[in-house]
Amino acid sequence: GAVVSQHPSWVICKSGTSVKIECRSLDFQATTMFWYRQFPKQSLMLMATSNEGSKATYEQGVEKDKFLINHASLTLSTLTVTSAHPEDSSFYICSARDGTTRYEQYFGPGTRLTVT
Amino acid sequence: TQLLEQSPQFLSIQEGENLTVYCNSSSVFSSLQWYRQEPGEGPVLLVTVVTGGEVKKLKRLTFQFGDARKDSSLHITAAQPGDTGLYLCAGYTGGFKTIFGAGTRLFVKA
Numbered sequence: 001g002a003v004v005s006q007h008p009s010w011v012i013c014k015s016g017t018s019v020k021i022e023c024r025s026l027d028f029q030a031t032t033m034f035w036y037r038q039f040p041k042q043s044l045m046l047m048a049t050s051n052e053g054s055k056a057t058y059e060q061g062v063e064k065d066k067f068l069i070n071h072a073s074l075t076l077s078t079l080t081v082t083s084a085h086p087e088d089s090s091f092y093i094c095s096a097r098d099g100t101t102r103y104e105q106y107f108g109p110g111t112r113l114t115v116t
Numbered sequence: 117t118q119l120l121e122q123s124p125q126f127l128s129i130q131e132g133e134n135l136t137v138y139c140n141s142s143s144v145f146s147s148l149q150w151y152r153q154e155p156g157e158g159p160v161l162l163v164t165v166v167t168g169g170e171v172k173k174l175k176r177l178t179f180q181f182g183d184a185r186k187d188s189s190l191h192i193t194a195a196q197p198g199d200t201g202l203y204l205c206a207g208y209t210g211g212f213k214t215i216f217g218a219g220t221r222l223f224v225k226a
Contacts, residue, residue: 103164104161105161
């Protein structure tokens, strides 16, 4: 149980275009979802926290107009990187929290974004 | 600011050796999780500890939660190359957020 999927697993896009990444909880309802960014050989950097039906809460330094997050249902959250630039290239990982366990997060497999 | 200090940051050992990874904080956690991440993949939950002083075993991995619920350790016995990866501890204090340690990158040489 507690499976989180992410799509796509990798994407290459041109500078200036937008990219949408989907995160789905497959076998549980995710009351809270998180989006992380990870640079090579580093730990996870929390970008934003989203609760179903509410606006996402962004961490300091994360541009909410650039990284659009939509948590439209209890099983789906999306991250859209708008007007992507090469410096946005990174490994993006989502996680979901099962409302019943309250504290455990289950991670998706990640999305490798490369902006050329 | 709540911090979760993880040490060591990097560990390179020979197959068969034992090792311990530590996570320490001045904050009290309701629970603490340990994750393992392999390159190009998302972190995978290994264990959750909830009670102060709790010890959990997962094959060759032993997890301990400090009595005061401010620290935790992960001990691996007879490490194998398959244990190679990034180990992350994560503390939950309530609310929506979980605090992650900086990670310990383990490399086990055959």
